[in-house]
Amino acid sequence: MLELRPDCERCGLDLPADVAGAHICSFECSFCAACTAGPLAGVCPNCGGDLQPRPLRVGAALAKYPASAERKHGR
Template sequence: MLEIRPSCERCDKDLDPLSDGAMICTYECTWCRDCAEVLGSCPNCGGEMVQRPIPSAARLAQDPPSTVRVFNPDLMAPTSD
């Protein structure tokens, strides 16, 4: 089961567990779609970011999403090209 983290690691935006705007990498680093587009790849592991699968409501009731927020404000700094 995915951890389903509650927020973007870059901007700390809330991400609903049923949102189609949440992106993750192989290690479940979690990003909002806007930040994922700016970053291009996961700054933590270098991996590809893909849309986080959306669980069914029944699965969420059985396996609640994480409440642990991961936030790294240093990632808000402009990226160098």
């Protein structure tokens, strides 16, 4: 199951699990749309993989399987 990290690892923008705009690589590194389209040019800076839109988790699924609360920006 995807971890659904709560923030962009580059700029710290909040990435709610039930709102479109987050992008992930195959290792679940998470970035906002602005960082993905801009400075990152669609490539994960951690692993070199491509960044794809992250699926949403909404309603009962989000309630039963909440998104991660561990923020990754500023490690």
